[in-house]
Amino acid sequence: MASTRAYAVQDAVTPLAPWTINRRDLKPTDVQIQILFCGVCHSDLHTARNEWHNTVYPCVPGHEIVGKVTAVGSQVTKFKTGDLAGVGCLVDSCRVCENCKEGLEQFCANGMVGTYNGNEKDGNGNTYGGYSKSISVHEDFVLHISDKLPLEAVAPLLCAGITTYSPLRHWKIGKGHKVAVLGLGGLGHMGVKLAVSMGAEVTILSHTASKKADAKRLGAAHFVLTSDEAQVKKVKGSFDFILNTVSADHDYNLYLGLLRSNGVMVCVGAPASPAKIPAFNIIFGRKSFAGSLIGGIPETQEMLDYCAEHNIVSDIELIAMKDINEAYERMLKGDVRYRFVIDMATL
Ligand code: NAP
Ligand code: ZN
Ligand code: ZN
Numbered sequence: 001m002a003s004t005r006a007y008a009v010q011d012a013v014t015p016l017a018p019w020t021i022n023r024r025d026l027k028p029t030d031v032q033i034q035i036l037f038c039g040v041c042h043s044d045l046h047t048a049r050n051e052w053h054n055t056v057y058p059c060v061p062g063h064e065i066v067g068k069v070t071a072v073g074s075q076v077t078k079f080k081t082g083d084l085a086g087v088g089c090l091v092d093s094c095r096v097c098e099n100c101k102e103g104l105e106q107f108c109a110n111g112m113v114g115t116y117n118g119n120e121k122d123g124n125g126n127t128y129g130g131y132s133k134s135i136s137v138h139e140d141f142v143l144h145i146s147d148k149l150p151l152e153a154v155a156p157l158l159c160a161g162i163t164t165y166s167p168l169r170h171w172k173i174g175k176g177h178k179v180a181v182l183g184l185g186g187l188g189h190m191g192v193k194l195a196v197s198m199g200a201e202v203t204i205l206s207h208t209a210s211k212k213a214d215a216k217r218l219g220a221a222h223f224v225l226t227s228d229e230a231q232v233k234k235v236k237g238s239f240d241f242i243l244n245t246v247s248a249d250h251d252y253n254l255y256l257g258l259l260r261s262n263g264v265m266v267c268v269g270a271p272a273s274p275a276k277i278p279a280f281n282i283i284f285g286r287k288s289f290a291g292s293l294i295g296g297i298p299e300t301q302e303m304l305d306y307c308a309e310h311n312i313v314s315d316i317e318l319i320a321m322k323d324i325n326e327a328y329e330r331m332l333k334g335d336v337r338y339r340f341v342i343d344m345a346t347l
Contacts, residue, residue: 043159237259244266
C-alpha cells in the first residue's frame, strides 16, 4: 500500500479537506500514474454533496485525470514509464458481458467501477478519484494522451469531452444538422466545439446573458438567451438535436418544443429531481427524449485522438487544490469559463 495525499469530503455538508489515502500495491496489469492535473466536473459536486443519494464517505472526487506513468506492472504492454496517460470516469468492468465486449464498459451488466465512489471488484472497497497525487489503474482503463496539446486543457476531455462526443457520434451529427447545446458549462462548451468540428450549425441555449460574448469564439452560429421568451419563441420547432447539459432542475418540456419533427433531445445533465414529461410532448412530432452516459474506453481513445487531430481542448481556469471549495461555489453560480482544472503540484 502506498500512502497518497488527497482531498476528501467526509460527509455531505463539510467542505473538502486534506486527507491521506492508501493506494493499492501495483498489480501485474496496473499502470501507476502521477496525477498532474484533474478537471472539476459538476458530477464531483453532486457526489460530494450526496445529491444522487449514493455517496459512500469518505469520498475523493475527480475523474478527469491526466499525468505521467511512474511504474508499470510486469504484464503491462500498452504503457511504459514516462508516458503521458489519462483516466476518465471508470477504472474497471467485467469484460465478458455483452456491453463490455462491444466496448460499452460504462453499461457493464455486472456493474462498471467508477473512478471514485465505485466498488472495487476485488473487494477492496470504495474507489478514490483524481483529487490526489497518484492512482494505479488496470492498463485496459488507461488512455493514451497526445503530447501535442496542453496537458491541463486535455484533462476535461476525459469526462466533459467524451460525454458530449459520444451522443453526437451515436446520432451521427454532421453537416446539415441544426444542433442546440443547452447549458454552456464544462460539458456544454465541449459539446459546442465538437458539434461545430463535425460540421453542424450550432446554437447555444443559455440562461446567462454574459456568455453570449463567447458564442462566436466557440464556433456557435447563434446564441439564444433562454430567459427571454421572445428569443425562445423564434427557435420553436427548429432543431434536429438538442444536447441538454443542464445540471439543475428545469422544464424539459420547454426545450422539447424547440425540436422539429423527428428531433432528438439527449440528456447528459443529471439534475437531482426526476423529469415530468407529458407523452403528448413527444407523440406530436415523433420526438425522442434520450440519454447518454460518458462513453466506453475505445470511444474515449477515439475522442482523444480526434481532439489531438482537430486541435480541440477545453477552456480552463487552473486552480490550486486549496481553492476547490470556492471553485464548487463558483461552479454552482455558473462562474467558470468553462472548466476548473486542479494543478496537482499544489497538493
Ligand atoms: P457545469 O459546468 O456546472 O454546467 C452546467 C450548466 O447548466 C451551467 O453552466 C448553466 O449553463 C446551466 N445551468 C445551471 N443551473 C441552471 C439553472 N438553474 N437553470 C438553467 N440552466 C442552468 O456542469 P458540467 O460539469 O458541465 O455538468 C453538467 C451536468 O452533466 C451535471 O449534472 C453533471 O453531473 C452531468 N454529467 C453527466 C455525465 C453523463 O455521462 N451523462 C457526465 C458528466 C457530467 P448556462 O449558464 O449557459 O445556462
Ligand atoms: Zn464528469
Ligand atoms: Zn461487463
